[in-house]
Amino acid sequence: MxxxxxxxxxxxxxxxxxxxxxxxxxxxxxxxxxxxxxxxxxxxxxxxxxxxxxxxxxxxxxxxxxxxxxxxxxxxxxxxxxxxxxxxxxxxxxxxxxxxxxxxxxxxxxxxxxxxxxxxxxxxxxxxxxxxxxxxxxxxxxxxxxxxxxxxxxxxxxxxxxxxxxxxxxxxxxxxxxxxxxxxxxxxxxxxxxxxxxxxxxxxxxxxxxxxxxxxxxxxxxxxxxxxxxxxxxxxxxxxKQVIALEREAAQRRPLETDDVAPRLRLRDLASPGRLHPISLDVAPGEVVGVAGLLGSGRSELLHAIYGSDRFATGTVTLDGVQLARSPRAAVAAGIGLVPEDRMGQGLVPDFEIWRNTTLPALGGVSALNALPISERERRRGWDAIEKLSIKASSPEILVSELSGGNAQKVTIAKWLFSDVKLFLLDEPTAGIDIGAKTDILRLVRELASGGKSVIVVSSEFEELLAVCDRILVMRDGRCIAERNFDETSEHDLLLLAGGQSATITSAPAAPATQSVVGPQS
Structure with missing residues (x-):
């Protein structure tokens, strides 16, 4: 000193x-x-x-x-x-x-x-x-x-x-x-x-x-x-050594084979005036798709258009072959869960306890006749969330507002784990949290994919996207300007693409010329 x-x-x-x-x-x-x-x-x-x-x-x-x-x-x-x-x-x-x-x-x-x-x-x-x-x-x-x-x-x-x-x-x-x-x-x-x-x-x-x-x-x-x-x-x-282990797992992971798999999610010409240019995209069951881009690139707008919270969005969103109505209620009922960037303002009720936050999206599972919540079941759900995600809290009675940033973020994810969510939309799930909680959340993303869930992850940390995603879309000015498999690109390349710098990207093929970024076909 x-x-x-x-x-x-x-x-x-x-x-x-x-x-x-x-x-x-x-x-x-x-x-x-x-x-x-x-x-x-x-x-x-x-x-x-x-x-x-x-x-x-x-x-x-x-x-x-x-x-x-x-x-x-x-x-x-x-x-x-x-x-x-x-x-x-x-x-x-x-x-x-x-x-x-x-x-x-x-x-x-x-x-x-x-x-x-x-x-x-x-x-x-x-x-x-x-x-x-x-x-x-x-x-x-x-x-x-x-x-x-x-x-x-x-x-x-x-x-x-x-x-x-x-x-x-x-x-x-x-x-x-x-x-x-x-x-x-x-x-x-x-x-x-x-x-x-x-x-x-x-x-x-x-x-x-x-x-x-x-x-x-x-x-x-x-x-x-x-x-x-x-x-x-x-x-x-x-x-x-958690971070080192996560990077080693990514290095050993093989590209996901999706050619013969029917898409879980299908977007066709999904757009929002002034926010998002038309984009088409397929996401397979068990696939993790990353969305890279700088602030204002249209990353979050894409997730909200999928979720139905953007009432001006146009185009179609289809989940497991069923076209969805344009509302968050319809998205949740179909099996889509959104973890928003503003976890306290949009993802949680800060003055509610852990158990109350984790039961909100799926009260039927802790209620009698899907109508009368049973206190013992609700608190058991809170304990399950604490144990499953290693949330540092002495009991589910702790208010979410009293948790650290990383533990509060785990609660925003935990509330979707106990309902039939097929597609997770994660907007900056590791923003503002430390390496330990970050590693826990990234491991959970891979576990969800291994269990057949589909995940779309928005992150400013491109290294994280490379560690957990099967492929990565790059957004800029409301457009999807490139698509890369995780093993064909690098953090440096993604930064160049997202920043709009003119550079020769040697580790990946040229960006597609159209807005359509289509994955596996049915």
């Missing part, structure tokens, strides 16, 4: 909850000004608890926190903020019905909304970050990436000396990630801020941070200078 005095020091920090959970078991942490300190760990390792302690949302049960040389114990996020600690949260707690300007300066009081000086401050923030936003735009109309940038602006507007960034790039496109990186570098190198950077992207941790702490089971198992580490050492500290 640097010989300079840390702006914040944690010594022996313990957090125990009334239900007996011991989330932190004596954590030491030093954060220095002018440095980016990376914090990593699997879901349930204690990262979220530690962040809440630093932000004033929780008190530490035991241990000491020293801030600017003085021992502190703030009792609210406002107290921490007033002392110079700002947090950029993973789930972006903004006020959707307010404007960007109102959100950025939400903590200010008085008649500031009518002040021209506040707009001048906002313009200065845009210049500092190198990213322009319309100050009068409503947050509810922004993309997830834009909301993340508003949250960063909000933290910077407080003038904090320590900024805690909890997965700030998890939902961003590559160009937006670069903006965050440049902002982080500018804040530390030029403005001498301290940043605690929580991320599950090992490559960005290696490239961006100066020091790293890895938590496992509530303890700091690795504290080191980043220059002494590589991705392999970080992965092993977090979860051992």
């Amino acid at each position: 640097s010989s300079s005095e840390p702006i914040m020091k944690l010594r022996g920090v313990v957090k125990a909850f009334p239900n007996g959970t011991l989330a932190l078991r004596g954590v030491d942490l030093d954060i220095e000004k002018g440095k980016v300190h990376g914090l990593l760990g699997a879901n349930g390792a204690g990262k979220s608890t530690l962040i809440k302690i630093l932000s004033g949302a929780y008190w530490a049960t035991l241990g000491e926190i020293t801030w600017r040389g003085e021992q502190v114990k703030w009792d609210s996020p406002k107290a921490a903020n007033d002392m110079g600690v700002a947090t950029v949260h993973q789930h972006i707690p903004l006020a959707p019905t307010l404007s960007i300007l109102e959100n950025v300066f939400l903590g200010k009081v008085g008649w500031w909304r009518r002040s021209s000086s506040i707009r001048t401050q906002f313009d200065e923030l845009c210049q500092r970050v190198g990213y322009s936003l319309d100050p009068d735009a409503l947050v509810e109309n922004l993309s997830i990436g834009e909301r993340q940038m508003v949250s960063i602006f909000q933290a910077l507007a407080t003038g904090a000396d320590l900024i805690v960034m909890d997965e700030p790039t998890a939902s961003l496109a590559s160009d937006e990630r670069e903006l965050v990186y440049e902002t982080v570098r500018r804040l530390t190198r030029i403005e001498n801020k301290a940043i605690l950077f929580v991320s599950h992207f090992l490559d960005e941790v290696i490239a961006l941070t100066d020091q790293v702490t890895v938590l496992r089971d509530g303890m700091a198992v690795l504290r080191a200078e980043t220059r002494d580490l590589d991705e392999g050492k970080l992965a092993e500290a977090i979860v051992g």
